[in-house]
Amino acid sequence: MHDQLPDHLLRVYRFAMHLCGDQHLAEDLAQEAMLRAVRAGGRINEPLALKIWLLRVVENLWRDWCRSKGRRPVEAMCDTEIVQEQTEPLEHMTQHEEVALAVNAMRRLPERQRSVLHLIACEELTVSETAEVLQITPEAVRSSLSVARAQMRSMLRPDQPIESPHLQNKDRAE
Amino acid sequence: MNDADDNLNKTIEDSLRQAHQQVQYRPEWASRVLSQISSELEQSRSVDGTLVTLQPVSPSPKRSWSKVTAMATGLAAGLLLAAVGSVFLARSMNRKELDDAANSVANNPPSGLPTDTAPQDASPSNALTEPQLAKSEELPSDVVESDDSVTAGAGYLATKLSSEAEFEIYVVLPTMPINIAGNTK
Numbered sequence: 001m002h003d004q005l006p007d008h009l010l011r012v013y014r015f016a017m018h019l020c021g022d023q024h025l026a027e028d029l030a031q032e033a034m035l036r037a038v039r040a041g042g043r044i045n046e047p048l049a050l051k052i053w054l055l056r057v058v059e060n061l062w063r064d065w066c067r068s069k070g071r072r073p074v075e076a077m078c079d080t081e082i083v084q085e086q087t088e089p090l091e092h093m094t095q096h097e098e099v100a101l102a103v104n105a106m107r108r109l110p111e112r113q114r115s116v117l118h119l120i121a122c123e124e125l126t127v128s129e130t131a132e133v134l135q136i137t138p139e140a141v142r143s144s145l146s147v148a149r150a151q152m153r154s155m156l157r158p159d160q161p162i163e164s165p166h167l168q169n170k171d172r173a174e
Numbered sequence: 175m176n177d178a179d180d181n182l183n184k185t186i187e188d189s190l191r192q193a194h195q196q197v198q199y200r201p202e203w204a205s206r207v208l209s210q211i212s213s214e215l216e217q218s219r220s221v222d223g224t225l226v227t228l229q230p231v232s233p234s235p236k237r238s239w240s241k242v243t244a245m246a247t248g249l250a251a252g253l254l255l256a257a258v259g260s261v262f263l264a265r266s267m268n269r270k271e272l273d274d275a276a277n278s279v280a281n282n283p284p285s286g287l288p289t290d291t292a293p294q295d296a297s298p299s300n301a302l303t304e305p306q307l308a309k310s311e312e313l314p315s316d317v318v319e320s321d322d323s324v325t326a327g328a329g330y331l332a333t334k335l336s337s338e339a340e341f342e343i344y345v346v347l348p349t350m351p352i353n354i355a356g357n358t359k
Contacts, residue, residue, distance in 0.1 A: 005211055006208055006211075009199070009204060009207060009208070010198075010199060010204075013197075013199045013204075014194060014197045017197050018194075018197075023200075027199070027200075027203050030199075030207070031203075031207050031210070034207055034211055035210065035211065035214060038211050038214040038215060038218070039214065039218070041218065095189075095192075098185070098189045099189045099190075099192050099193045100193075101189075102186050102189035102190050102193065103189075103190065103193045105186075106190060117187075117190070118190070118194070121186075121187035121190045121191060122190055122191050122194035149179075149183050149186075152183075152186050153179060153182050153183065153186070156182070156186060157182060
């Protein structure tokens with residue numbers, strides 16, 4: 001198991017960066033997660049299990065850090081506060097611009113939706129693996145992923161109507 | 175959800191994946207973390223080695239010899255007690271026989287002895303004289319032999335058992351129990 005640890009270092013660091021957005025804090029979180037994996041010894045033998053375990057430790061460390069600082073994990077925006085500043089169609093942009101816009105749009109997602117989208121799109125985890133990392137049910141993962149994708153589409157394609165069930169209900173109530 | 179949404183989702187997630195792959199750590203930080211991991215691994219392995227050495231291994235020959243010595247000591251003590259017990263038993267048997275003889279003589283005096291007193295008023299003068307008692311109290315020579323005390327005692331017991339109908343036997347057993355492992359308690 002220990003031989004695989006260097007292979008996971010970059011993944012762990014990237015997930016920590018995704019969570020906190022700060023280089024030094026991400027380094028601390030990733031380092032602590034790796035050392036905990038070493039101290040866990042031979043309890044985790046399967047590479048996939050180790051990958052999930054490491055990501056989960058980073059998530060827990062991030063939450064602990066937020067708790068110790070008296071801060072909630074940053075929630076860039078709530079479901080009803082979609083900022084629609086994108087006016088040009090995505091198809092007309094360069095690839096670099098597309099990437100920058102997608103990253104900016106994802107930063108505006110609530111934390112859970114952001115993490116679900118990151119783990120599924122970037123880490124290419126399955127729904128059940130994502131549920132394990134975030135310690136939520138697979139149904140919650142599916143729901144968060146659906147809402148996150150709808151909001152990303154809405155932010156990056158202004159003419160796209162929002163399909164979030166939550167927002168639809170809210171609109172109906174209003 | 176239509177195909178356009180699917181395509182847009184794919185475009186967005188490809189962009190996110192590209193951005194994700196551009197995130198790189200600082201090489202000096204990575205090398206520091208990896209060296210720390212190696213250090214932790216070495217420590218954990220050395221701790222494992224210590225644990226192995228702390229585990230009990232097969233008993234040393236010295237301990238085996240101590241067990242054998244304890245067993246031999248216990249057996250010797252048992253044999254010694256058995257021998258002493260046999261001698262003591264033989265002496266007790268002989269003393270009982272002498273007492274019976276003395277009573278018999280006191281109640282039925284020999285014809286050669288003075289009979290001026292009634293049999294029921296048997297005085298010490300009618301009993302055996304001191305030299306006679308002293309002589310009669312002497313153990314048989316085969317019992318007194320100290321070198322062959324155990325054999326002599328066993329022979330004496332066999333003779334008594336074959337000649338007398340009622341016979342009390344006192345057996346003295348070793349008081350130090352010995353278990354199978356040879357440890358004395």
